[in-house]
Amino acid sequence: MHLDHTHEHPGPAAVSADAVRPDGTRRALRVGLGGPVGSGKTATVAALCRTLRDQLSIAVVTNDIYTREDAEFLLRSAVLPPERIQAVETGACPHTAIRDDISANLEAVEDLEDAVGPLDLILVESGGDNLTATFSKGLVDAQIFVIDVAGGDDIPRKGGPGVTTADLLVVNKTDLAPYVGSDLERMARDAKEQRGELPVVLTSLTGADGVRPVAEWVCDRLRAWTAE
Numbered sequence: 001m002h003l004d005h006t007h008e009h010p011g012p013a014a015v016s017a018d019a020v021r022p023d024g025t026r027r028a029l030r031v032g033l034g035g036p037v038g039s040g041k042t043a044t045v046a047a048l049c050r051t052l053r054d055q056l057s058i059a060v061v062t063n064d065i066y067t068r069e070d071a072e073f074l075l076r077s078a079v080l081p082p083e084r085i086q087a088v089e090t091g092a093c094p095h096t097a098i099r100d101d102i103s104a105n106l107e108a109v110e111d112l113e114d115a116v117g118p119l120d121l122i123l124v125e126s127g128g129d130n131l132t133a134t135f136s137k138g139l140v141d142a143q144i145f146v147i148d149v150a151g152g153d154d155i156p157r158k159g160g161p162g163v164t165t166a167d168l169l170v171v172n173k174t175d176l177a178p179y180v181g182s183d184l185e186r187m188a189r190d191a192k193e194q195r196g197e198l199p200v201v202l203t204s205l206t207g208a209d210g211v212r213p214v215a216e217w218v219c220d221r222l223r224a225w226t227a228e
Helices: 041-052 069-077 094-100 103-116 161-165 174-180 184-195 212-227
Strands: 029-034 058-064 085-089 121-125 142-148 168-172 200-202
Touching (some): 029 212, 041 058, 041 121, 041 142, 041 168, 041 212, 058 069, 058 094, 069 085, 085 103, 103 121, 142 161, 161 184, 168 212, 200 212
Parallel strands (some): 029 121, 058 085, 058 121, 142 168
């Protein structure tokens, strides 16, 4: 059962034009997921779909430079029906398709809403990038940035726009910390210093309940989105 799409919407002063579909209904919340190669972005998308698909109407857009690898992984994992997953081949630096020229991603998002809507949530996964990856506000409403402890416990301290400005920072693969010499307390402390009041989740997405805090954050954002 997905969220009610028939509630009254605020007037034009309260809702930006791009938040409402041509038929007057509220469009889906769009959440971008960025982070370095191998940090666990696709695993996060897959876990969120498995956890939330019985409650929400979800679709996914993946980004790869020259392949459909991430979309194929999600399809093989059967996290959603095939018609709810679209792949964008950027052909260039991932920054281009999520921040500079977002037209291909916007087209994919809108096509999904037309084809399988109404939707509650669309997850837009960036191709693997570095700590400067950020999404255009014209593409997504909120951004999750995923890093992992195997990349080094100094990543939060190094900062970068992805770490410092994302709406949620996920420090993944905490189960590997003892094996790679990462100090989780240090990572949490450095992330807090870099991000202030912005939330941080330390978790292992391979754990039985590892995605729960991320899913709860997404649901909180969705409730706020539909209440506007």
